[in-house]
Amino acid sequence: MNKFNKISLVLALTGGLFFTQSCVQDDDYSIPPMDCTGLTTTMTIPQLVAQVNEENALVYYTENAVLEGYVISSDETGNFFKTISIQDHPTNPTGNGIQIEIDANSLYTQYPLGSKIQVQLNGLVAGYDRGVIKLGTTYVQNGETRVGRMPSALATSNVKKTCESVEPLAPKVVNTIAEALKPENINTLVTIKNVQFANPTEDVTYGDAVGLTTVNRKLVDRKGKYVDLRNSGYASFAGENLPTKSGEITVVVSIYNSSYQLYIRDLNDVKFDQPRFEPGQAELPTTAAKFPFLGADFNNWADFLASANNFAYDPMVREAAGQGIDGSGALLLDGQRSQNGFVFTTRPTATDLPANPTKLHFWVKGTAAKSLNIYIYRNTLDASNNQLFYSFNVGALTDNKLVTENNGGNNSYTGTINTNGEWKLVQLDLEGLTDVNTTNASGNFIAFRVGNNADYNLLIDNITIE
Secondary structure, three states: OOHHHHHHHHHHHHOOOOOOOOOOOOOOOOOOOOOOEOOOOOEOHHHHHHHOEOOEOEEEOOOOOEEEEEEOOOOOOOOOOOEEEEEOOOOOOOOOOEEEEEOOOOHHHOOOOOOEEEEEOOOOEEEEEOOEEEEEEEEEEOOEEEEEOEOHHHHHHHEEEEOOOOOOOOOEEEOOHHHHOOHHHOOOEEEEEEEEEOOHHHHOEOOEOOOOEOEEEEEEEOOOOEEEEEEOOOOOOOOOEOOOOEEEEEEEEEEEOOEEEEEOOOHHHEEEEEOOOOOOOOOOOOOOOEOOOOOOOOOOHHHHHHHEEEEEEOOOEEEEOOOOHHHOOEEEEEEOEOOOEEEEEEOOOOOOOOOOOOEEEEEEEEEEOOOEEEEEEEEEEOOOOOEEEEEEEOOOEOOOEEEOOEOOOOOOOOOOEEOOOOOEEEEEEOOOOOOEOOOOOOOOOEEEEEOEOOOEEEEEEEEEEO
């Protein structure tokens, strides 16, 4: 091998060190500089998405339709590879975005973050690829035609930045991982609050900077929901240590088949400056918390009785004056029932309650041979005019607990309760339950239910909603 060929070989082996969603390394074909454009847009991203459906898996464009969108991804750090993600508005996308596949690197130089681009669709193909809508040209893999990268020359002529100035991007802000992992958020920019890396001391770094492989680093939120953050070994931040605190992270949401995946553009997307939390633990009520019915603090027993509905309360329910938190009043559940069922039910008799509450808290102290089942009633009736409800099974309880799943009518009393003589906080997750009855005082608001033939000796105090 002559000297020239050796040098060529070295350059070939060291070129193109960028990676993103399930792509492999290949040569660097950078797009040459291009002029800005100002064509007339004839198609929106939601319109393109609507064209790609199960009956028409691949859409081949032969007419000069023009699509527009705003760039939300960047390959500057190497965590995205030969792709750009676009959504239909810089601050408030109306639905999921799409990926444009281009066989070139350094795309950020031509399509910077926040830039508005236009795509001439003639000669391109759109379709789902492993759960993501992509726009590019086709290739065949194992006998199946898929959407892949368009040649760089085609991108030069068909994908252009407009002459408009770069717009500041404002991510959609959510408080939980579950809120982020929705189909309408795929290929859009989302900020998730209240998250942390699940194992920062074990995983140590963002990526595998030695083996140059893509790795998953698990994020977890306060509710105990996990999701993978994918980081390329070729990313400039691959060797950086994971932060050990909690906070918020801005991501491009993606999916691979049925598994959601998140991607960051650079480390500015990660703002973990808050203390770590214990996933699945109840959070203390905030100053916005309200008592949902008169007597919900059990300091005035007559108020509580006035808030009860027709079947009021079971003989197990007693007033516990002076036994509540800080010597206040409380409600005592004492004894047992021969059948599963209600021990008390109340109406929403307080005023100025939140129309769409996100959490309900109550405090518990004592023991029980079976657990509690809680109904949160809805502003919705069934065909027989019965008030519908959400059912929360508290389960085993020894410490503060967040109950995240409502089970419809699947009531359960599995698990025992023993707070070891201390007050413990239970939080019911109402996030996304948009028809909780906080306005109709003639209907039910909450019911406590107990299991049959089981001894209960529980104090309940300070039921609040926010």
